[in-house]
């Protein structure tokens with residue numbers, strides 16, 4: 001691992017003085033990263049909560065085909081956009097993981113709530129895992145590189161069990177800038193309740209509209225089918241966009257721009273652009289690279305809810321961005 005690059009000479013001196021402490025920190029970080037390696041996926045170390053949840057959601061998505069109603073399908077589409085584009089792409093990814101812009105409190109609350117309702121994990125664990133992905137992208141230590149197996153990168157990596165203590169330390173290292181924020185802690189602590197509550201709410205609203213059939217229809221489409229679609233779209237960003245597509249920038253990883261993932265994942269398919277310039281809010285850097293999530297960021301800026309937006313589109317073939325520490329925009333340079 002390279003030495004940390006700092007701008008200020010005074011900070012260089014501080015860094016040198018605290019070298020032994022830093023080494024210990026790095027050692028702990030390496031131990032955490034090791035827990036993401038593929039060899040930790042075996043029957044003795046399966047996260048059964050995640051496995052059973054994922055199986056249940058996918059079974060529910062198939063069952064939804066037997067409980068069709070137009071009201072439930074519309075709910076599914078609206079919540080798909082709200083949780084995937086606003087919650088994951090805008091909230092967990094571009095805001096939390098990369099700090100491409102800032103949000104005023106009401107918008108931050110709404111965006112994080114949408115992220116929580118996606119069922120993709122608590123805010124800190126999601127963002128820390130994603131920053132690790134940028135740090136180690138397509139190298140040993142990347143939590144979900146397709147070069148360790150397509151199915152591993154698509155979903156199997158999610159089934160490795162890691163205890164709460166490790167996840168806490170992981171957040172300390174990879175997302176210290178957000179870790180102690182009260183709103184973030186609120187969602188960390190209440191995360192499962194939102195998911196369970198949203199399931200009851202879906203059934204309850206449906207039941208009130210049209211009895212038992214409509215209750216199941218709303219639950220299966222509004223939660224199960226919607227989540228199954230969102231999961232697979234997000235997972236294609238981890239798998240497909242590191243395998244297929246074209247590149248605008250020469251990054252050290254294998255990230256690619258893939259049009260069909262950009263459609264199903266609301267702009268995140270322009271993944272080579274994103275890996276080259278993670279702190280830039282728009283993911284589409286060419287005219288044809290449509291990025292639906294960017295439209296929402298612009299809308300939030302227009303009403304004053306988003307500010308300090310990094311909308312600087314890099315020049316063609318510009319050198320990829322670098323960041324010496326995780327926590328700034330999610331990248332840690334290794335040489």
Ligand SMILES: [Zn+2]
Pocket residue numbers: 133137237238242255271275
């Ligand atoms: Zn990637």
Ligand SMILES: [Zn+2]
Pocket residue numbers: 093097098130134274278
């Ligand atoms: Zn990213």
